[in-house]
Amino acid sequence: MAMLDGTCREVLEQTEFVAIVTNAASGPHLVATWGDYVRQLGWEGDRLLIPVGMLRQTEANLARDSRIQLLVASRKAEGTRGPGQGCLIEGKGTIITSGEEADRAKATFPWARGALVVVVEKVTAQL
Amino acid sequence: MAMLDGTCREVLEQTEFVAIVTNAASGPHLVATWGDYVRQLGWEGDRLLIPVGMLRQTEANLARDSRIQLLVASRKAEGTRGPGQGCLIEGKGTIITSGEEADRAKATFPWARGALVVVVEKVTAQL
Numbered sequence: 001m002a003m004l005d006g007t008c009r010e011v012l013e014q015t016e017f018v019a020i021v022t023n024a025a026s027g028p029h030l031v032a033t034w035g036d037y038v039r040q041l042g043w044e045g046d047r048l049l050i051p052v053g054m055l056r057q058t059e060a061n062l063a064r065d066s067r068i069q070l071l072v073a074s075r076k077a078e079g080t081r082g083p084g085q086g087c088l089i090e091g092k093g094t095i096i097t098s099g100e101e102a103d104r105a106k107a108t109f110p111w112a113r114g115a116l117v118v119v120v121e122k123v124t125a126q127l
Numbered sequence: 128m129a130m131l132d133g134t135c136r137e138v139l140e141q142t143e144f145v146a147i148v149t150n151a152a153s154g155p156h157l158v159a160t161w162g163d164y165v166r167q168l169g170w171e172g173d174r175l176l177i178p179v180g181m182l183r184q185t186e187a188n189l190a191r192d193s194r195i196q197l198l199v200a201s202r203k204a205e206g207t208r209g210p211g212q213g214c215l216i217e218g219k220g221t222i223i224t225s226g227e228e229a230d231r232a233k234a235t236f237p238w239a240r241g242a243l244v245v246v247v248e249k250v251t252a253q254l
Contacts, residue, residue, distance in 0.1 A: 016143050016200065016201065016202055017198075017200040017201075017213065017254070019146035019148075019157065019159070019198050021146075021148055021155045021157045022155070023154045023155055027150045027155070027192070027194060028148045028149070028150050028154075028155030028156075028157075028196060029155075030146065030148045030155075030157075030196045030198050030215060031198075031215075031253060032146070032198050032200050032213050032253055032254055033254070034200075034202070034211065034254065065154070067154060069155060069157045071144075071146050071157050071158075071159050073143065073144040073159050073161075074143065074144075075143055075161070084161065086144065086159050088157060088158075126158060126159055127144070127159055127160070127161065
């Protein structure tokens with residue numbers, strides 16, 4: 001089963017926003033994108049796409065350390081401990097500005113300069 | 128004006144969840160709490176409280192590097208670029224298990240062992 005199936009899929013389908021964390025030389029760098037942006041580009045297998053407008057610092061961070069973490073959560077998803085579930089998604093990230101996936105991001109979002117490709121390696125229930 | 132007033136207050140009043148990032152020796156550590164948990168304990172001036180159940184890794188990270196970042200966002204808040212606004216909250220964090228604030232967290236949440244106190248130093252609009 002792909003890692004983004006199951007509980008995490010339900011949370012991804014509901015989350016209002018997605019927290020994005022990368023590792024800067026000075027420490028953690030935290031930004032976010034809207035859940036519906038991610039849903040519009042979608043995910044397939046363990047590959048998830050996020051449209052990229054700015055994200056210049058995230059891009060610089062990924063160039064030095066490709067590890068990336070995403071956090072999604074929704075009160076509407078059925079949780080392991082009652083209503084509401086979160087999901088920590090860990091993997092490797094790359095920002096691409098050309099190729100089919102980047103073109104799809106640019107066609108979907110006129111402000112996008114490319115796509116952040118997250119190759120998911122681990123998913124952990126949260127909250 | 129306290130830093131958590133204005134746009135950020137509106138986002139805090141609406142956010143479904145709160146991403147919490149600290150700096151582990153191995154890199155960024157990302158967890159989350161529910162927005163309504165934070166709203167139940169509230170914030171005053173630049174001091175924001177989060178109930179603490181587990182958060183053992185976050186606690187260890189704060190002991191070595193007290194910097195903490197929170198990210199909140201809501202499509203319901205009026206944004207700088209259309210509907211929806213996010214807010215990055217940066218400051219210093221401490222987990223306390225005794226004292227008035229910790230007692231309040233434990234009285235409000237039976238599962239809580241204390242409170243994460245965030246002293247806010249900087250707030251930046253996101254999304």
